[in-house]
Amino acid sequence: MAPRIAARTKLLDAAAQLFYAEGISATGIDAVIAKAGVAKMSLYNNFESKTGLVMAYLEARHQEWSGLYQARLEKAGDGADGVLAVVDAYIDHAEAGYEHGFRGCGLLNAAAELPAGDPGRSIVAAHKLQVEQLLAGHLASMTTKKQAEALAGQISFLLEGAISRAGLEGNSALLLRARAMISDIVKAL
Amino acid sequence: MAPRIAARTKLLDAAAQLFYAEGISATGIDAVIAKAGVAKMSLYNNFESKTGLVMAYLEARHQEWSGLYQARLEKAGDGADGVLAVVDAYIDHAEAGYEHGFRGCGLLNAAAELPAGDPGRSIVAAHKLQVEQLLAGHLASMTTKKQAEALAGQISFLLEGAISRAGLEGNSALLLRARAMISDIVKAL
DNA sequence: CTTAACTTAGACAGATCGGTCTAGTTTGGA
């Protein structure tokens, strides 16, 4: 492993845990480098600033979710199973960070800390829009285009609401409840 | 009006605007007192600490929503109109803070900044649970208890998801979309 | 008018913030 990658990876891992658990502005640079076991200059050699680290964090969370989704998608097919692959990717994510305290969607939490107009918010908005479009794609083969888009919106709202509520409760129970709802909706088509 | 109340009110108003627009940890004490036009000691005479101000802020947001809901409820009846009163209270809130930049649910945004186990998160969780119970109450007269609870969960997820997504977009369009969905669901009973 | 509660402006404290810099060490590849 190349050493440059090592420091950057250690920093991103440490930032991911701290940003998610404590919030972004509540997490100082010093806490990140201490957890990463890395010198402060290594942070500024790999990232332009704390803001740059935050942007990389947002990108990494998006990539992480995409990975979970792809893994679920390979085991599933298109149509109803595709829709549930999206849902299960959320559940996988929820139960992954469970022991460290599940606190909802990291991207949504990050956006909540950023002022209106911040570029980070656009990344999150784009991610959520992509999820809705993935749902619409899976639904396209099951109904009319119009209804597929309407259902994709509805399911994405259900998902986002469930993950927020589940984060407040600290466990994935409400997410499983949402999965059952979504499964019913899709199977009724 | 008693002067003691004046300072406290000015502080809560200023904190509400700044906390909502910029986030809580990104908002310093000095910014709050400057916007309130009040001396720093007035803050610490009325609140134990910044944390105390944050707690009062959470309580005030909960009360504010309850006020909007009560106003909507008086104009509406029970049953389907009661459910839509809950939804319209959200919409009223969204469009109230619209010009200053709509950024989603203030309580959910605040919770996103607080670490797991923080008492503030419990306040938010209780608020969201109450909303779901209000929905269940309105639905109780329209269907079985079991289905009323299931629908209340589904509608509360839809609402929370829609307000989060709408906050990312910066306008209330997605909330109106959710209102139409919920209206359809309730009217189909 | 007097008095006590509340207010003000602003200095001040100690801690922490993000970020820079230096100087020396480790490391991987030619």
Place this chain on the structure above:
DNA sequence: TCCAAACTAGACCGATCTGTCTAAGTTAAG
């Protein structure tokens, strides 16, 4: 083996953070 790139520890900077304190001014009720 040697060199350049990456890494280390930690001092240091100015700004900002929450919170305390003082001293003087305002206000309302008795």
